[in-house]
Amino acid sequence: MYFFAQIVFFMFLLCSKRASGCYNINHSFSLFNSFCTLEKEVRVAYREKLPESAIVSGATHQPLNKSALKRLIPDMKAMKRSTLATLVNAALLSAVAGTSFSTIAAEQAPAVKKNQLEVIQVTARKRVENAQEVPVAVSALQGDSLDAYSSAGMDIRFMNAKIPSLSIESSFGRSFPRFYVRGLGNTDFDLNASQPVSLVVDEVVQENAILKGFPVFDVSRVEVLRGPQGTLFGRNTPAGLVKFDSVKPSQEFEGYGSVSYGSRGAVDFEGAVGGGLTDRLSTRVSVLWQDKDDYIDSRAPGFEQKDALGGYTDKAARIQFLYEGDDFTGLFNYHVRDMDGKPIAFFGNSIKPGTNDLVDGFENDVVYHDAASRATQQVESEGASLKLEWDFNNHTLTSISAWESAEIYSRADIDGAYETGFSSAESADGIPDHDQYTQELRLSSNFAGDINYQVGVFYFDEALTIENFSYDTFSSPAGNETGYVIQQQDTKAWAVFGSVDYTISDDLKVTAGLRYSDDEKEFSANRTQSPIGAGPLSSGLINVSDDHISWDISTSYKVNDDVNWYTRIANSFRAPSLQGRILYGNDVTTAETETVTSYETGIKSDVLDGQGRVNATVFYYTMNDQQLTAVGGGANFNRLLNVDKTTGYGFELDSEWVLSDELNATFNLSYNKTELKDDTLSIAAPSRPTLTITNPVVNGKVLLDGNSLPHAPEWISNFTLRYTKELADGEFFAYGDVSYRSKINFFLYESVEFEGKPLVETGLRAGYAWADGDYEYQVSAFVRNLFDEQQSIGGVDFNNNTVMVNEERYVGVEFKVNFF
Template identity: 80%
Template sequence: MKSLKKTAIATIINAALLSAAGTSVSAFAAEEDTAKKSNQLEVIQVTARKRVENAQEVPVAVSALQGDNLDAYSSAGMDIRFMSAKIPSLSIESSFGRSFPRFYVRGLGNTDFDLNASQPVSLVVDEVVQENAILKGFPVFDVERVEVLRGPQGTLFGRNTPAGLVKFDTAKPSQEFEGYGAVSYGSRGAVDTEGAVGGALTDRLSARVSLLWQDKDDYIDNQAPGFEAKDEQGGYTEKAARIQFLYEGDDFTALLNYHTRDLDGSPIAFRANVIEAGSNDLVDNYEHDVVYQDAASRSTQQVESEGASLKLEWDISDEYTLTSISGWESAEIYSRADIDGGYGGYTIDDVAVDMGPGVIPFSSESADGIPDHDQLTQELRLASNFSGDFNYQVGLFYFDEELTIENFSYDTANNGALNGYVQQQQDTTAWAIFGSVDYVFSDKLKVTAGLRYSDDEKDFSADRTLSPLSVFGVGPLFIEKEVSDSHVSWDLSANYKVNEDVNWYSRVANTFRAPSLQGRILFGDDVTTADSETVTSFETGIKSDVLDGQGRVNATVFYYTMDDQQLTAVGGGANFNRLVNADKTTGYGFELDTEWVLSDEFNATFNLSYNKTEIKDNDLAVAVCAQCTVNDPINSAGLAVLDGNSLPHAPEWISNFTLRYNKELAEGNFFALGDISYRSEINMFLYESVEFEGKALTEVGLRAGYEWAEGDYEYQVSAFVRNLFDEQQVIGAVDFNNNTGIVNEERYIGAEFKVNFF
């Protein structure tokens, strides 16, 4: 192993600091002439602007995960939440587990747990938007690249992107025969198997088939008195597949993609009074593999989804490309859980049933489902390929979604008999016309301007046929509402080439999130609506390659204002959500994204982001928790005043560090990869309280192994651990009943064998 000289480390630090400040780094190349290394960082190609471009020359704050880091993060049973805190300003959480991820970028997200919740961070997979939150949980496998675009992306992508965009590009078919297979075994009997194979069917037609199968045993014991059971929760079986066909003509290509998913498992574990009253500590007797629930035996979660897309692309002469992308997605889910997370709190035959752990004011056993869902999208765009200074894109977009939601309430005291039912129906129709223009003013300066007109309409109904409060005279209820709006989104950006290694960019952008409705009326009597939110964002940054291509430092500073931000008042004494608009929200911060070749054997990345968010609305107030200690001022109506609060699930600091070591050994290569992810404290709800401030969370991962080649095969065997120090904190909560919490995953240890073939 080559040792690192102090002068080289000092040079790296100086390069990072000066390039982040916009200083030319040409001097550093001269300083390192005597210490140049043969290996350099690869050029990262992204499609952040629907063209293939060098990420260093795109005037957007974009980070990409690919190669070894992506493989390590996403392998061995991980769901899409593996990206949380791996990329600057990105966090992901869920109260459903593997099926309903909620994304936050630069502090902007949505805590809403209902199944028609819209999010300000859009997910696009193979150029098709995944609007419903259940679609966003599709397993990550055989993926070529993940891009995270921070800041408003409303001109080219359109559907609800005021915070940003997460974009997945799966591995595509090619004429070359290739594939891989991988199997891993880990803690709690977890098995993960995935693989893909692809190649030519004819000289113009190729195909690729990708498969995933994951299985984990139930391992959580139920120790509630009278309901004891071994291994009752925590397990799942996940199956998914993708098949693609690619036709490549002389001036025409067609890509057909079909994908499907089947998940059968347990919902996330709710733990009653797991938070110590008056603090945000876990209770002393907390055990990750134990719950105390009286409805655990009925907890279940099933998800099925499928979809297809067809991308057609024509090269019209040498100057134009016409692209059509047609998509269809469908999802079904049924998820039932013991929401109060405890036992007792009711009477049977006028005899009180002992309750625990702690006080359980009332039982809450409920389920949500999507029995029917269809999403259709169509995009048509024309892009120029001129050799001169001027190029453009124009396009049309259409979106149609029909969504049926079911809400169920069950009487735990009566063996889980149904006592409440609501059916929601939401039909959404949206269309847009968009355009983007690039103009090269000189060898150094390039300017881009974009414009999009969007029209969005939702028709909604909620029909309560059975009320869990019928004993109090609450009966059936039917409500219909509709919301609609249109908006002109725009952006203007400039990229200035300081020198061959440094690009400076600035960007200002405006977009919106369409109006929302919320009709979870099992326990409420109103369908709430939220007006459109609009955001205007300003950012500027430096993208630099330093040390003769052996270092990369990208730094961004940003500021945004959001008018009428859509917020969800979750819980607060009742088991339903209420939509509200905040008059104004502001956010500012910075992002640092770096990558280094430290020697022939060491590579490293270091990312850091700071996000400061603040709600500015003197009149906005929400209901508060049942048993927690509230820090906010309380008005005369008993509501917490939110003015000055940060947004929920918006950590101020996110950081990630990775170090990879490679060493030739015998006929192969030994490797080791370590990563440290950190996110600072979070508020779990709109109001601030002692118990529901999530502590800072640091997780460490390690992977080490050996890889070698024989003929047309490459083999790899590795051992790994995630959350090395088994740090466990409350990362989510239920506030309407008791201090019920959701805790992050425990330490996970496993081993993997993988083979690539050509």
């Protein structure tokens, strides 16, 4: 096969007198640091594949311009051949093994130490950079950790409590995930709900919540950026950003396939294959198939049904084509998903009144639904993107054009129970039509000097149709439609942005960014039928719009070769929102723009001579006019509101350790304290004897001032341990993780019953890996939620204490093969 060589510049180090031990190669160059893979044998030996985008300039963190590379080659040839060979070999081993070199001799490179941590490359600022040098609180999942967390039937919620300050939940199940970073999120379950945490997949924003549920497979890296990201990534990022990067095509033929079998008859397969079609064109095809049988029985009197809920069939695929010219690259990506399953199970009357304990004898495979036979969830989505990139002498021009579309129909027994004297709450939501178009055009400089910049424009256009239904469970025939609302929302937004990096000295760098955004929504809601006997209702056409200037400024100071200290102040916003879920109400509610200003400082350090990594951040933010959703409460519909002021503060610790030749560990910890500050903030009080509200109630209103945000745990922690041991002709491995999140409130008000207890979940994975020629094999057994911890993780604020519970213990086996 033809191998695409990623050529490397590295470690041209300008040393001062105090930097003892450094070899001064050339006083005309500052630090250059990059990565490469030259031969298949090296990549196989280290089991790592570095992306082409990892060719970077360490001084400016810019993609190294190919034309500049050509101009510098004659200078390299002027060096002694033995010196150049030594440097290239040292760089190769450094990039693949994660070794950091602070001294390089002219004729002989220092010995490479074993078991040092790999260098983690991120694109948090739309450039490939060493995560330790980025002045942003960013965590990355890749390699073994990513494989262990996301394998065997897991949807995107696998990241919950695995990264500092990140939690994820859903009242839909495998679709419509809701993200929370540093306590900031949105509990709204209507299908036009906006979120303050943005999801970007392969450099394309996934705005609608259904798009955010696309399965995770054949992914090279996940990044979580905490804090406002409004300068480079724009609208709806006041809390942060979750970023997925798929494995890209390459000229080398390679692929993998894995199949697993687990609890409740779950079968999962995923695989990918790719390689060069011509010397310049390569492709990669990735597929996923997940299947699980229904296993939850309904025992409602007169509505008994065996295996009514809990199953799904989820299929997804992605195909990519990469063209690599001399100074031009083009990447085309098409992806599609088709899911047919059941919604998450709601367990009615499952909390003991006056406590937050599950009722005695609770069974997670039994419900008492009178509408389980009609429960369904069907999701279809597809999208395509085209990334074009031109390398000019000192600049790179990038264009990203994308289209995304999603459809869903989800129907469920919402109150989760059969109760004599109460009407059943059987309803459905759907998106029959949705299209999202985005266009980004970005120009980045590639200067070797002290200043570099990015400037760009962005355009967003979304057309969204939503349908809300209610049904009469006891009609004849059962399930007649009794309510219908159609919502139409069209959103247009555009922005211009710029960011400048300035190197003040060898140790101090400053970055400043600015973005002007203009956002407009046009909305209408029409009710033609009401389940409560109200007449038809039309909202008419409602327009909300706003513009905002987001900004950030950060500094990065190199304390020494192993420690970087950064500071960051950032401002961002979330555009105005609308809520038109009016099956049971008569008001379309709106929420004004929310803005946030965040202050943070942190240390990123490599310790123990490269065998440890400790990153720590402290932060404080103030959010004005935060958009929140009153879900349920004293009225059976969702309503938007703004909070005068919300504050949050805390710290995050992210660490990784090489404990021995055979043992690696990570430990992460975060603390988040959030508080609503608005003495006029209140919602209608729920009135039922099974609910114990702990907030003050005045004139039928629950006062919310001083409450923490919903689904905002104060503590999140995660610990992993990986053991490997050479055995026979292969390797035995064992991987364990423990995640913890402290208690949470499900809703804006605080109550005894709807307070989720602290949750601890433990996972184990053990297996054996071996190689045979161009194939690598792996067989493993695994368990998630080892101790079968079952607790309520969300609630439905309706007629009764209806909750959702976390996934039960899951046991499985997996076989995987990689081929080259």
